[in-house]
Amino acid sequence: MIGVVGGGIAGLTAAHRLQKQGYDVTVFEASEQVGGLAAVYETAGDPIEKFYHHLSKSEETIVELAEEIGLGEDIEWRIGKNAYYADGTVHPMDTPWQILAYPHLSLYDKFRLGMLVLGIDVRGGRPTRKTYEEFTDFDDVPIKQFLLEHTSKGVFQNFFLPLLEAKFGNRWEDVSAAWLLGRVQFRGERDILRGEILGYLDGGFGRLLDALVDSVGQENIQTGTRVTGLDVPDGAVETLTTQQKNSGETQHDVDDVVVAAMPNVLEQLTGYPCDIEFQGTICSVLSLSEPLTDTYWVNIADDAPFGALIEHTNFVPTERYGGEHLLYVARYIQDLDSELWNETDEAVEQRWLNGIEELFPEFNRDTVNWIQTARNPRTAPVYERGYLDMVVPYDLSEAVGDGLYYAGMASRAQYPERSLNGGIVAGYECAARIAE
Ligand SMILES: Cc1cc2nc3c(=O)[nH]c(=O)nc-3n(C[C@H](O)[C@H](O)[C@H](O)COP(=O)(O)OP(=O)(O)OC[C@H]3O[C@@H](n4cnc5c(N)ncnc54)[C@H](O)[C@@H]3O)c2cc1C
Known part of the structure; x- marks a missing residue:
């Protein structure tokens, strides 16, 4: 059996590809839900990702996967309008003349x-x-x-x-x-007259996860099951240990293992060290009865508790969400001792609302239907100098033992930006090496 550690997009894709090639695969996912960073909330219509997601036109592997599993027709390419909030004004930055009109840069x-x-x-x-x-x-x-x-x-x-x-x-x-x-x-x-072309899956990326779960088979995915140990005696992986809540440990004989989780998990399981540092994210979705702006992505140059406001329903129509206007408010966290990280969700949400009021005095709190906040201490690498030397190889047979592969966020496919596409590429890379 091939054991996959982690049921995010990378682990599910690796399992999907391996199974198609006839391997017996089991995915072990620590949380109760698959999807990892791409997991979703319910809305009055389609589900919405807890952390904002879109595709770039350069990302082809995810489109090919969507086609392979019957969702190819549902990838939509839309204009995602960008703006810069500076000196109390939202400056659109989509067309050459809008950029030319931006007052904070000289010609x-x-x-x-x-x-x-x-x-x-x-x-x-x-x-x-x-x-x-x-x-x-x-x-x-x-x-x-x-x-x-x-x-x-x-x-x-x-x-x-x-x-x-x-x-x-x-x-x-x-x-x-x-x-x-x-x-x-x-x-x-970019569309020179309208702005940046970005992709989204009609119904949300949760559909891609669901299709992968169907392909792999629910019976081959164990949720609520954390991998706690990996035995690599005599230079080859042999057994994987898992633990479910309120139950003892279980040992599984394995021929190969794909670790599709953050590098700290790889280190805990095998001792393989990775020096890449990660940042966390606090990200809230606000459901509003009215739009805040007419822009998808507003970068904030003024002082604010968040770095960007991402109004999803200025990218994907609000009708898909039962008329809810969905706004992401997010901040990356470098220091887990920071005040913000240690605040309750309610305190963070108040901070966001105060910040929005400062930037948009006409914003009315009564338009907020609900707010949900997600946080994760490891969501993105700090792409610092010398990063490429720290990337974890897909094949860890030399570094740790035969049969060990890595498809997590510290892999080469997740550079220069971590993405769903990168997770899929990493999953495929590991599957290809196993098949070799
Ligand atoms: C704020 C934010 C914005 C983003 N924006 C975009 C975007 O616009 N476009 C885009 O394509 N991507 C975006 N991404 C990135 C994308 O979500 C990730 O690259 C992708 O989901 C990573 O998938 P993964 O499978 O590698 O890791 P993860 O999703 O982290 O999955 C790893 C899984 O492993 C599980 N796990 C951990 N330890 C164990 C263990 N010991 N045993 C069993 N299971 C374990 C975890 O619970 C988790 O489910 C964004 C991410 C964030 C946070």
């Missing part, structure tokens, strides 16, 4: 920003595309140094700094230029 700043986004190095007055071709070459370059050298002070301070602070908090200076360049390439396609 020269906009030119330098535009060239970087297009992958053109204009330093020295001799434009070239060669510089940024291999973004991994910049893995050791500090992001601030890179931005000051390759764009302008204005671009760094007024455009990137607020975004970096929202994404990495006080860890932003540790982030590499490779991450930024990779992220720019990852973003995918």
